[in-house]
Amino acid sequence: MSCLSVNNLSCVKRDRVLFEGLDFTVQSGQLLHIQGPNGAGKTSLLRILVGLAESESGQVLWDQQRIQDVTQDFAGQLIYCGHKYAVNHHLSGAENLKYWCRMQGLAEDVDIFAVLDELGLVGLETLPAGQLSAGQQRRIALARLWLKPASLWVLDEPFTALDSSAIRLLSEKMEQHLKNEGLIILTSHQPLALSHPVRTLQLEYRL
C-alpha cells in the first residue's frame, strides 16, 4: 500500500497563479484524472508531482515523506511519460528502451522485443526511431509501462497520436495496473474508457 498525497500545493508561472491550495491523496488502486482546458496547469502540476519542477508552496508526499527526501525510493517506484517522448531519433526503438531499462536499474532479462511485438512494432524494432510514424514513436515511449514494475504512473496525455487499437491496449494495461494496487495520475482531453472507477480533479484556466 503506497500513497501519494499533496497538501496546500500552489504553482506560479511568471507572476500568474496557475493553482493554489491544492490538496488530494491518491492511494493504491486509484486513478486520478486531472482535467482542465488548455493552459490550466495540468502539465505543470504533473511536473511538480514527480519532482521535475518546484512548487511555489506546499509539499508532495510519497508515503508521508517529502519526495525530495526519498528521491531514490520514489524514483524506483515512478514512471513518468510526458509530452516529450524521450525517444532518440537516431537510436532504434529497441535500443532506446534497452538503455532506459539499464538506467532504471532493471534486471538484464526483460524481454524488450516481446513488449515491442505486443505493441504492434513487429519488424520495426531495429529501425532508427526517427523513421517511425508519430504513433509508433508514442508506442515506444509507452512500452516503458510494460517494462518497469513501478507502482506510480504519471502520464501526460498518453493517448496522443495513438490509434484505437493502441488506446484499447493501453486502457487494458491501466486497468490491470490498478487491479495490482497501482496508482495512476493522468491528464487527457479524450474521455477514458475504463471500467475501473475514476476520480477527477478539475483545474481551471485563470488568467
Added chain:
Amino acid sequence: MSCLSVNNLSCVKRDRVLFEGLDFTVQSGQLLHIQGPNGAGKTSLLRILVGLAESESGQVLWDQQRIQDVTQDFAGQLIYCGHKYAVNHHLSGAENLKYWCRMQGLAEDVDIFAVLDELGLVGLETLPAGQLSAGQQRRIALARLWLKPASLWVLDEPFTALDSSAIRLLSEKMEQHLKNEGLIILTSHQPLALSHPVRTLQLEYRL
C-alpha cells in the same frame, strides 16, 4: 470550384510499400478523412499531397495540373498543418504568426491579435511560445487557418493536444470552410464531430 485529384499514387519507404495505386478526387465542399492504424502511411500520404515528399509513382493534380508545375498557385491555395507545429520557441505567438503571414504574402492588415483572442490566447500573445502549454502552442499553429484565405486545408491530426472547447471551435471553423467551397483533407484518430458529410479513405498497415 477547385479540385485535388490523385492518380495511381504509390509510396515506398525503405523498400516497404506503404500504399500503391491510390486514386481519389476531392472537390470543393468536400472533406476527406484519411484513416488507418499507426504507421499506415497517412502522414506520408499528406506530405506527398502537398509536395513535401516525392511519390514513387503517380501524380498529384491541382485543377488538373501537376502540383510541381503550378507551385505558386498551389502554394497560394494551401495551408498545411503537420505533426510539427512550426512555432519557434523563442518568438512569441504573435510574432510567429506575423512572420508566417508576411511570408505567405498576406496583406498587412490581418489582425493577428483578434485571431489569437478568438482562440483563447488573450494575454499570452507576447510570451515566448516555448513557455506556452502544449495545447496553446497547437492553437497558435492552427491560427493559420483563421489568417490565410486558402481553399485547401491539409491537416495532420489537428485535434492533438486540444481541449474540448478548442475542438469545437476548430470543428465549427471547418464546417464553415466547407460551406464556403473549401476542401479539407485530414487525418485523425479521434472521431470527427461534424454535421457536414465526411468521406473516408482507409489505409491499411502493411508490413
Added chain:
Amino acid sequence: MQFESWSEFWAMGGYGFFVWLAFGVSLLALIGLILQSRLARKQVLRTILQEQQRQKRIQASRSKQVKGNKA
C-alpha cells in the same frame, strides 16, 4: 632486362626501399580495396537472406495474431 641480377633488381640502384615501399603499399591498397568490395558484397548477400527470414517470421507472427483474433 635492365638489371644484371636479381639482387641488383631488388636494390634498384640504391633506391630499393623507396621503390618497393611505393609499389608494395600501392599493391596492398588495391588488394585491400578488392577485399573490402568482396566483403561488402558478402555482407549485402547476408542481409538479403536475413531479411527474407525476417519476412517469414513476421508473416508467421501475423498469421498467429489473426488466428488469435478469431478465437
Added chain:
Amino acid sequence: MWKWLHPYAKSEKAFELCARLLPWLSISAIVILATGTLWGLMFAPADYQQGDSFRIIYIHVPSAILSMGVYSAMAVAALVGLVWQLRTATMAVAAIAPVGAVLTFIALFTGAAWGKPMWGTWWVWDARLTSELILLFLYLGVMALYQSFDDKQQGGKAAGVMALVGVVNLPIIHFSVEWWNTLHQGATITKFGKPSIAPEMLWPLLLCILGLALASAALSVYRFQSELMRREIHRPWVQAQARKEHSDAV
C-alpha cells in the same frame, strides 16, 4: 544519348549489363597492368638523373591522373542522377567514391615515397601536394555523407550534391598551382619535368595508365552491383540473385 541511357535506369537491366562487362574489364585490367608494371620495373631504361627511383612513376602518375579522372566520372554520375532523377546514377556515385579515394591515397603515398629520395622530405606544403590531399578529403566527404544517412535514397542525393559542389574545386585546385608557386617558393616538380620522355619509358607508362583505368572501372562496376542489391533488397530479382550467388559461394 538519352534514349541509349534510359533503359539502363531500370536497375535489373543495369545489373545485367554490369555482369556482362565485369569479366572483360577485370581480365584485361590484370593483363595490361601486369605487363606495364613489369615492363616499367625491369625493362625500361633508368633515368639519367634520378636513376632507378624514377620507376615509381609507373604507379604514381597513373594513380594521380586517375584520381582526378575518377572524380570527374563520379561527378558526371552525380549530375545525371540529380538532373534526370536516376536512382541508379546516385548509386554509382556511392560505388565510385571509395575507388577514387584509394587511388588518391596511392598517388599521395607514392609521391611521398618518391619525394623522400628526390627532395629530401616526405612532405612539403606545396600546391600540388596540398591539392591532392584536398581531393582525398573531397572523396572522404562524399563517402561520409552517404554513410551518415539511414535512408540511402536521401544519402545518394546528398552525396551527389556534395560531389558536384566539389567539382567546382577541381579546376581551382589545378590552376592554383601556378598562382601559388609564382608567389611562394619556386615549383618543385618542374625540376624533373622534361618536355619529352623517351618512348621506351613512355610505353609502359601508357600501359600502366590504361591498366589502372580498367581496374578502377572493374572495381567500380563490382561495387555498383553490390550497391544496387543493397538498395533494392526486396525486389524479386535481387532475392533471386542473392540466392544464386550464395549457392555459388558455398
Added chain:
Amino acid sequence: MKAALGALLGRELALAFRQKGELLQPLVFFILVISLFPLGVGPGPQTLQKIGPGVIWVAVLLASLLGMERLFRDDFNDGWLEQMSLSAVPLTLVVLIKVMAHWLTCVLPLLLISPLLALFLHLTADMYKALLMTLILGTPLLSLVGATGVALTTGLQRGGVLLSLLLLPLFIPLLIFATSAVDAAALQLSYNGQLAIIAALLLLALALTPFATAYALRVVQG
C-alpha cells in the same frame, strides 16, 4: 514577394538578437584564436606580422563554421522549414535571405573588430587594406558554400564534425588566394588578380549554391 523576403530577414534578425549569447559566440571564439597566437608564438612583431593574415583568415573560417552549424537546425526541427518550402516564395530566395542574415549577424561583427586585431598583430596599413578587401569578398562566399554543406547535414547525428569535413576542403582554395593577396600587399605588389578570382568565385557561388542548398533542403526533408 519583396514583403515576404523582408519578413524572412526580419525574422532571422529578431531571432539572432533574441539570443544575444549566440551572437557573441563566434566573436569570442575569434578573439580567442587570435589572442592565442601572440601567446603561442612569442610577441615578436616580425613573426606576428608574417603569420597575421593567415591567422586571421583561419580564425574567420573556423568562426563562421562554428556559427553556421545551426543555420537550418531549429527551422528543420520545429517544422518552419516545411512551411517555407510550401510558401510561394522560392526556396532558393529563402536560402539567400538566411545566408545574408547569417553573414550580417555572425560575420559582420568579426569584420567590425578586425582593425583592432590588425593592431594586435602589427599589420601594416597596406596589409590591412588587402586583408579587409579579401574578407569582404571572401566571407559571403564562405557563407554561401557553407550553407550548402549545412543543408546537407541538417538532421544528421553529429553534424558538426561531418560538416567541417565537407566544408574545409572547399574553403582551402579561398584561403590560399586570400593570404597570397595579403602577402602580395606586404611586398607592395598588386593583388588585383587574387581579388578578381575571389570575386569570380563569389559570383559563381551566388549563382549556383542557392539552388544546391534548396535542393539539399528538399532532400533532407524526404
Added chain:
Amino acid sequence: MKAALGALLGRELALAFRQKGELLQPLVFFILVISLFPLGVGPGPQTLQKIGPGVIWVAVLLASLLGMERLFRDDFNDGWLEQMSLSAVPLTLVVLIKVMAHWLTCVLPLLLISPLLALFLHLTADMYKALLMTLILGTPLLSLVGATGVALTTGLQRGGVLLSLLLLPLFIPLLIFATSAVDAAALQLSYNGQLAIIAALLLLALALTPFATAYALRVVQG
C-alpha cells in the same frame, strides 16, 4: 548503479558511433584544421614549429566546442533529460558520464593521432611530449567547464552570454599555461610548474563543475 552508469556511457558511445565511418571523422577533421595553418601562414618549418603548439590547441578547442554544443540539446529536446532526472542515478554522475563520453569520442581521437602532428608541424620530441601532457590534463578541463556553460544555455536564451563570459576567462589562462609549457620544453626548460597549475585547475573543475552543471540542468527544466 554501476550498471546504470555503464548503460549511459554505452548509449552515448552508441550514438556517437552510429555509423562506422564516424570513427574516422575526428581524425580527418583534425588533419584539415592543422593543414589550414601551413596553407595560410606559409610552409616554412621554422614558422610552423613556432606556431605549432598554438595551432594544435586551437584545433583541440574547436573540436571540443563543435561537439560540445549539442551535449545536452538533443536530450533536452526529446525529453531524455527528464527521464534521467527522474531516475535513481544522481544527475551529477550523469553529467560526469556525458562529459567523459564527449571527451572519449571528440577529443581522444585527436590525442591518439597527435604523433602525426610532430611530422606535419615539425615539432621536436621534447615539444611533443610537453604538448601531449598539457593536452591530457587540459582537455578534460575544457570539457568539464564547457559542459557547465552548455547546460546553462540549453533550451533557453538567457544563458548565452553567460557561456561566453564563463568560458573565456577560463580558457585563456589554460592556453597561456599550456603553450608556455611547450615553449619551455622547446628551450629544454622544466615545465612542471605549468603542468601543476593545469592539474590543480582540473581537480578543482572535477570537484565543482558536475554539481554546477547538474544544478543548471535542473534550472533549465524549471
